Amino acid sequence: MLMDHTIVTLDEMRKKTKQMADTDELCSQHGGKYVEAFCDDHDAICCIECITENHRQCKMVRTLEQASLDIKTRLDPLVYRMNELEKQAVSVVEDRKTNMEDLLKQKKDVLTEVNKTRTDMQRYFETLETKLKEEIAQTHESLSEELQLQAHNFEHIFTNCRKRVLTASVNYGSNRDIFLTAFKLRKQCELYKIYIRSQSENSLRNDYSLHMNEIIKKFTNQIKSMGNVSIEQKSTNIVPSFYKYTRLSDCKYVGQILV
Amino acid sequence: MLMDHTIVTLDEMRKKTKQMADTDELCSQHGGKYVEAFCDDHDAICCIECITENHRQCKMVRTLEQASLDIKTRLDPLVYRMNELEKQAVSVVEDRKTNMEDLLKQKKDVLTEVNKTRTDMQRYFETLETKLKEEIAQTHESLSEELQLQAHNFEHIFTNCRKRVLTASVNYGSNRDIFLTAFKLRKQCELYKIYIRSQSENSLRNDYSLHMNEIIKKFTNQIKSMGNVSIEQKSTNIVPSFYKYTRLSDCKYVGQILV
Ligand SMILES: [Zn+2]
Ligand SMILES: [Zn+2]
Ligand SMILES: [Zn+2]
Ligand SMILES: [Zn+2]
Incomplete structure (x- = not known):
């Protein structure tokens, strides 16, 4: 029952297999002694020393010759x-x-x-x-x-503030000419002044300001991975239930019957 | 006072400037009539028809000759x-x-x-x-x-389930040999069975599952722009306060004094 929950490592398994091969006819417990008997109670092959040490109380100890009758x-x-x-x-x-x-x-x-x-x-x-x-x-x-x-x-x-017109008029014109020219220029100045005043609210200093999307700005700090791959594991039926649920004690019993 | 808030468009301004240039000596109101007088009350150049129509009540109407005295x-x-x-x-x-x-x-x-x-x-x-x-x-x-x-x-x-060993033993060995071989193979089978049972929980079907970062998955739906550029506008002093705050009525007064 205890061995039922024992996990046999592959190394142990190989070691045991090797031991058995090496002890073809020799007792694994007592170096130099040949196996001679089989104990059904322990399902074990024994040399003479094994029997005297461990199988004196056993009910089914037979010589190998007896045990192997009709083996085929x-x-x-x-x-x-x-x-x-x-x-x-x-x-x-x-x-x-x-x-x-x-x-x-x-x-x-x-x-x-x-x-x-x-x-x-x-x-x-x-x-x-x-x-x-x-x-x-x-x-x-x-x-x-x-x-x-x-x-x-x-x-x-700028190009219409024709000071030259006034200068020409002053140099070559009559007082009447100068008066008329000056009158026109003054009227023009008034119109320009009105225009300039009307434009003063539009004469603004313009500068660009770039606003990056907040998510993009924080992106490298917030996103540390693109994602992940997980392994989804499902139980399979490759190892059939017989193997999974049989108890070792049952195995042993079946084993005895087999040989 | 009303004109103080009038915004003169550049087209209007050009039109007026042109009108004035065209009407060098001719009345802009009365085609074919020459300007002859200046009305201080209206700050206007007038032909004879202008005066009879609009300036009969005016106090300061002078001939251009009178008005242009000392103009220089x-x-x-x-x-x-x-x-x-x-x-x-x-x-x-x-x-x-x-x-x-x-x-x-x-x-x-x-x-x-x-x-x-x-x-x-x-x-x-x-x-x-x-x-x-x-x-x-x-x-x-x-x-x-x-x-x-x-x-x-x-x-x-698989490679250790040596059925050939058993076959060879059955074909060429004594009952005792067969018994020992079968015994060893049975023990081996038991160990393998324990091993298989111990491995049954590990014999799982494995599949990969990719989980993309939620933010990345939603990214193209949530981020519709990288950002934007705004224009920051600041008021400047290129148009001095004189131009900005002088009243048109004052302008006119200044204008009258000028000419
Ligand atoms: Zn022994
Ligand atoms: Zn025994
Ligand atoms: Zn007129
Ligand atoms: Zn008048």
Whole structure:
């Protein structure tokens, strides 16, 4: 019952198998002694020393010759069992290999998806950049036009403040000519003054200010991974319930019957 | 007072300037009539018809000859004013050009920053991708190792189910040999069975499952722009307060004194 829960490591298993091979005819407990008997009570092969030490109270101790009578007729269960074990082992190996192949494919798909997500994001950022750049270009174009128009209008005032007209009039004209010219220029100045005053509220200093999207600004601090891959594990039926639930004590009993 | 709030468009201004130029000596109201008088009350040049129609109640209507007496000695304020207007116009033009040049530089800087943000984000996504791919590779490597070990261990069971040993023993050995061989094989089977049972809980079907970061998944739906550029406008002093706050009625008065 205790061994039922014992987990045998592969190393132990190999060691035991090797021990048995080495002790073909020799007792594993008593070096140099040949095995001579079989104890049914312990399901053990014994040398003479084993029997005197451990099997004196046992009820079913027979010589190997007695125990091996008709052995050939009692081998079928062992052969069946070895076949089952072999099938079992092969199916587990195949299942593990299939799972490995599937995982390799899945890994490839996952990497493709990760790559796609990354390139999609990169392309999306390029789209956002193009859009923002277009908006900036548009903003700049209309603001430039406005400023250029303002400059143009004030340039017009400048080129129309014709002091030369007044000078010419003063130098060559009659008082009446000068008066009329001065009158016109004064009226012009008044109009320009009104215009300048009307424009004073529009003559603003303009500066650009870039406001990055808050999520993008915080992105590198908030996003530390693109995601993760988890392994989903499901129980399988490759190891049949017979193997899973049989008790070791039952095994032993079955074993005794087999041989 | 009403005109104080009138905004003169540049077109109107040009039209008026043109009118004045056309009507050098001719009345703008009465085609074909020459201007002959000046009304101080209206600050207007009048033909004979103007006077009879609109200036009969006016107190200060003089002939142009009377009005233009000593005109040369009264031109300084107009010249000063034209100079001021010219300076004003030039400074506004220069200011607008400076602002345009600055905006061009700012636009360049903004575009550089937008570009940098985009490339930074793209590089960051490449970093995230590399990191995730490394994690996937690591997960895959250790899971593959585990599965390979499982396969290897079960392969060992398969290669050790030596049915040939039993067959050889049955064919060539004594009953005693067969008994001992069967005994060993049975013991071996028991050990393997214990091993298989101990491994049954580990023989799981493994599948990868990729979980993308929620923020990245929702990114293209939530982020519709990289940001925006706003124009910050500050009032300037290019149009001096004199122009801004002088009343038109005052202008007119000043104008009358000037000529
Ligand atoms: Zn012994
Ligand atoms: Zn015994
Ligand atoms: Zn007239
Ligand atoms: Zn009048």
